[in-house]
Each structure stands twice: as C-alpha cells, then as structure tokens.
Amino acid sequence: MASSNLRAYLVRLAVLLAGLFLLAGAGLLHRFAQLPTALTLLAQYLGMVGILWGLNAFFFRRVPLTGVVLFVFSGAAFGVLFFLGFVLQEIVGPWLIDSAGRFIGLVRLTDLIFYAFALMTVLGAAGCAFSGNIIYSAWSLLFAFMGVAGLYVFLGADFPAVAQVLIYVGGILVLILFAIMLTKQIGEDPKLTNAHLALPVGGALGAVTVGTLSYMAVMAPWKVVAAPSYQPVSAALGVAFLTDYLLPFEVVSVVLLAALVGAVVIARKEIKETSDQPI
Amino acid sequence: MTSIGLPHFLIVGAALFALGMITVVTRRNAVGILMGVELILNAANVNFIAFNHYVEGPGKVTGQVFSIFVIVLAAAEAAVGLAIVLAIYQTFRTIDVQETDTLRQ
Known part of the structure; x- marks a missing residue:
C-alpha cells in the first residue's frame, strides 16, 4: 500500500517536472529557434496539463482532476497565465524600465x-x-x-x-x-506600561508644530554659503573649546560633576532613620 | 529635483521635535517622558549642526561647539532625571505621572 502510494507520488512528480520542462523549453525554442507560435502554444498547453495533474497530488486533493475536467481546468489556467505574462511583458515591464531609468536620472x-x-x-x-x-x-x-x-x-x-x-x-x-x-x-x-493620555490632542499639536516649522524652514531666506566644506573639524573644535569657549567648557565640567554626585545621592536607597539607633 | 540643502535638515529636525513633543505630552510613563526630552534635544542638535554647515560656513565650528554642550547637558539631564524617576518609584511604587500628585493637594 505504502509503496504504491509512493510510486503514484513519484509518477505525479515526474509528470509535473516534465510539464515544467515542456513549458520552459517550448518558450525558449520559440524565442531562439523560431518554433511556430501554434506549436509553441500547444506544447505549453500540454505542459500546463502535466503540471496541473502533477500538482493535483499535493494541492486541491478534494477535487480529483481527471479526464475532461483536467483539460478544461488547465486550459483556463493557461489562459490566465498567458494573459498575465502578456500584460507583464508588454505593458508593465517597459513601464517599469522606463520609470526606473527616469528615476535614476533624477536621483x-x-x-x-x-x-x-x-x-x-x-x-x-x-x-x-x-x-x-x-x-x-x-x-x-x-x-x-x-x-x-x-x-x-x-x-x-x-x-x-x-x-x-x-x-x-x-x-x-x-x-x-x-x-x-x-x-x-x-x-x-x-x-498599560506606556499608555497614552490624549493621543489625538498630542498628534494635532505635533502636526501643527511640524507644519509651521517646515513652512518656515522652506520659505525663510537663509543666507546659505556657496560651498560648504566637508573637512574634518575635530582639531578646530578642540582649539575652540580651549580658547573662545574655555569658560563654558569649565562650567560644563562642574555641571557634570554636580550631576554625577546628585544622581548618586538621589537614586540611592533610603537609609532608615531607626537603623542607626542602638538596639 | 534639487540637491539636498538646509531645508531638508531643518524639516527632519522639525519632525524630530514634533515627535518628541508628542511623546512628552502624551506619555504617562516618566521614563517615556525623558525619552521625548532626548528626542527634542536631538532635534535642536540637528538644527545647530545644519546651520553650522550651511550658514556659518567653512572653518567655523560654533554650531558644533553648541551641539557638544547640548549632548553633555543631555547626558547630565538623563542621569539626574532617571535618578529622580527611581527615587519616585521607591517612594510611590509607580512611575505613572498621573498618580504622583502629592504636591498638588
């Protein structure tokens, strides 16, 4: 029982592969060896029938494709695929290539x-x-x-x-x-850990803000320099910190120290006041 | 299509600022509010450096100096702010900013 099942599967698989070969081979022969169109279509239709019959072993097993049903069904599938391929090749493909070329030219x-x-x-x-x-x-x-x-x-x-x-x-x-x-x-x-309060209000506020700021950014007459430089700036930054901005530099270091100490003091565990009393 | 210029960066900064403000306004979690503040500071930094690059001109670094100061103060703010959040959590057992309203009474 099991072996005959396996053999049936293998036969279906072989027919499916043969159908695929027939489909692709007929297309290639038509393209490169000038196989007549009618013969190509016939071969591809037969390939489609084989593919569907092979696929029937794996999908749609409730609908056993046999006899007339198989041929009608594969005819319909062939028609749909042919139409799709025609549309892709003749209309969508050139449009895609054309717009991609234009896009690359612009960006x-x-x-x-x-x-x-x-x-x-x-x-x-x-x-x-x-x-x-x-x-x-x-x-x-x-x-x-x-x-x-x-x-x-x-x-x-x-x-x-x-x-x-x-x-x-x-x-x-x-x-x-x-x-x-x-x-x-x-x-x-x-x-609940990250619940929102009034998302519509916040969203409206954000939309107004980004609209206003973007309008200003686009419309304002900025005095843009002609040729911005892309030279490394680390050395110039160091010189600026130690000459023009020496006082802010020192103040900021004190701020960092204060923040460090303050964070430690605030975040440490509370020491219970009763703990230091002698028991 | 024109090349990338100052307005592009300003618009990115505006979007960052608006999203940070939405975060600050709508969050109930105190840590989330601090994240929004970081976004707003980043928006300011983008604007500083964009103006430094496009308006101040080559060889000058004032905008970048300011952005470094902003980054330093953001680090200090994050440390102190998160320490305060932890202290609030130890006291109230929650960091929902709607519920920590003892001072309001």
Whole structure:
C-alpha cells in the first residue's frame, strides 16, 4: 500500500517536472529557434496539463482532476497565465524600465542615502512616540539616535557624530533601559506600561508644530554659503573649546560633576532613620 | 529635483521635535517622558549642526561647539532625571505621572 502510494507520488512528480520542462523549453525554442507560435502554444498547453495533474497530488486533493475536467481546468489556467505574462511583458515591464531609468536620472546616490537616514530617524522617533510597549520605544530611540548620527556625518560634523553614538547610544540609551528594568513595570500588562493620555490632542499639536516649522524652514531666506566644506573639524573644535569657549567648557565640567554626585545621592536607597539607633 | 540643502535638515529636525513633543505630552510613563526630552534635544542638535554647515560656513565650528554642550547637558539631564524617576518609584511604587500628585493637594 505504502509503496504504491509512493510510486503514484513519484509518477505525479515526474509528470509535473516534465510539464515544467515542456513549458520552459517550448518558450525558449520559440524565442531562439523560431518554433511556430501554434506549436509553441500547444506544447505549453500540454505542459500546463502535466503540471496541473502533477500538482493535483499535493494541492486541491478534494477535487480529483481527471479526464475532461483536467483539460478544461488547465486550459483556463493557461489562459490566465498567458494573459498575465502578456500584460507583464508588454505593458508593465517597459513601464517599469522606463520609470526606473527616469528615476535614476533624477536621483543621485548621496540624496538616496540622506533620505534613508532621514527616514530611519523619523521612523525611529515615531516608534518612540507611538509604541505601546516602552521597551519597543527604547529600541526605536536607538534607530533615531543612529539616524541622527548619520545626518551629522552628512553635515561634515565628524566629532559630533561619534559623540552622538558614544554618549546617546552607549550611555543614555543604556541608562534608559536600566531605568525601565528597575521600575518593574515590564512584567505587568505591556499595553498599560506606556499608555497614552490624549493621543489625538498630542498628534494635532505635533502636526501643527511640524507644519509651521517646515513652512518656515522652506520659505525663510537663509543666507546659505556657496560651498560648504566637508573637512574634518575635530582639531578646530578642540582649539575652540580651549580658547573662545574655555569658560563654558569649565562650567560644563562642574555641571557634570554636580550631576554625577546628585544622581548618586538621589537614586540611592533610603537609609532608615531607626537603623542607626542602638538596639 | 534639487540637491539636498538646509531645508531638508531643518524639516527632519522639525519632525524630530514634533515627535518628541508628542511623546512628552502624551506619555504617562516618566521614563517615556525623558525619552521625548532626548528626542527634542536631538532635534535642536540637528538644527545647530545644519546651520553650522550651511550658514556659518567653512572653518567655523560654533554650531558644533553648541551641539557638544547640548549632548553633555543631555547626558547630565538623563542621569539626574532617571535618578529622580527611581527615587519616585521607591517612594510611590509607580512611575505613572498621573498618580504622583502629592504636591498638588
């Protein structure tokens, strides 16, 4: 029983493969050896019949394709495939090639990379703003930060790009993830850990803001320099920090020290006042 | 189609700022609000560096100096802000900003 079943499967598979060969071979012969069109169509129809009969062993087993049904069904399938192939080859294909050529003529590679980084940034920020799970928000923030670092590279700002990756991705994001894990809300319902208050109001506010700022960015007559430079700036930045901006530099170091001490003082565990009394 | 210029970067900065503001306004989770603040600071940084590149001109780095200061202060803000969030969590056992309203009474 099992062996005859297997043999039937193998026969179906062989017929399916033969049908595929017939279909492809007839197409190739028609293309390269000038096989007459009627003969090609006949061979392809026969190949289609073989393919369908072979496939019937695996799919649509409730409808046993035998006799007239098989030939009518494969005729219909052949017609549909022929129509689809005709449409793809004669209409969609040339249109695709044509529009792709026009697209490449218009867009340069650097522009494409800029749009990729901008899309990554904005999608990451949107994920942070709208995700229901705060862990997903944090990971979207990673994409936003990396995208912004890419934009810095585009603007010829090498040192801020590296600082962005080191401080935001390596420092602040890890800090945020630790804060999420230390505040226990993960194990509870993730839908509630990051609930929104008034998303329609916030969305309207955001839409108005981005509309106004974009209008201003496009319409304002910025005094753009003729040839922006893409030279490395790290040395110039170091000189600027130690000459023109020496006082802010020192103040910021004091601020960092104060923030460090303050964070430790605020975040440490409360020491119970009763614990230092002698028992 | 024109090449990439200043307005493109300003629009990206505007989108970042708006999304950060949506995050700050709509979140109930205090850590989420801090994430929104980071997005807003990033938007400011994008604008600083874009203006430095396109308006201030070659050889000058004032915008980048400011962006470095912003990054430093964002790090300090994140450390102190998350420490405050942890302290709030130790006191109230929640970081839902709707429920920590003791000072309001």
